[in-house]
Amino acid sequence: MKNLETSSMEEPEKTGMIDTWLDKHSSIYTAATRHAFVVSIRDGSVDLSSFRTWLGQDYLFVRGFVPFVANVLIRAGKESGESSDMEVILGGLASLYDEIEWFKREGSKWNVDFSTIVPQKANQEYRRFLEALMSSEVKYAVIMTAFWAIEAVYQESFAHCLEDGNKTPAELTGACHRWGNDGFKKYCLSVKNIAERCLENASSEVLAEAENVLVRVLEHELAFWEMSRGGN
């Protein structure tokens, strides 16, 4: 089946697929990036037991996220056709090492003993979803879209806690800087550009799958914040 879009002589103005989808699904995108838990960090009203719950659960999530990113890295080496993809993903994977060390330091600071933490339902379901995405049947464009969305939700959320007018408590700014910093923003943009490039050449079936996966990620992120807010 020929892509009908390409039969038009006039090049339509280019808006990336991802931004088009975010527009279409803006309510779930906003729900995931401006969640009450995140807003409570920004306005200083955050319940510290929620923060501790988030910390422990996210530590477990990140440990499951490492093999996911490693899978993306392997695919970048084999399937991308663009050698710079690998460096972008490798940079992300490398920073997860520091991130795990950071989590351990925060764990002692907040008296959260990771060895006794059990993943809650939202966490388990998110990790199961990531495992399914690691199947070789999932196209590179689809996994890259998911990868971008996972990172972008944290970038958008924590950057919000650092924007003008924030009352983020000093002891929580470390977490906000980890994902809200400019370097992480640029990294997310690089991942987005990779995903967009793949989506440009994708079939309508792959596009539909990528859009669906993007929305699923947003739902999982939302459920993850909900779980954190709910406490232990």
Ligand SMILES: Cc1ncc(CNC=O)c(N)n1
């Ligand atoms: C639930 C969730 N989503 C995204 C991230 C950000 N990626 C790596 O740290 C995260 N830490 N946790």
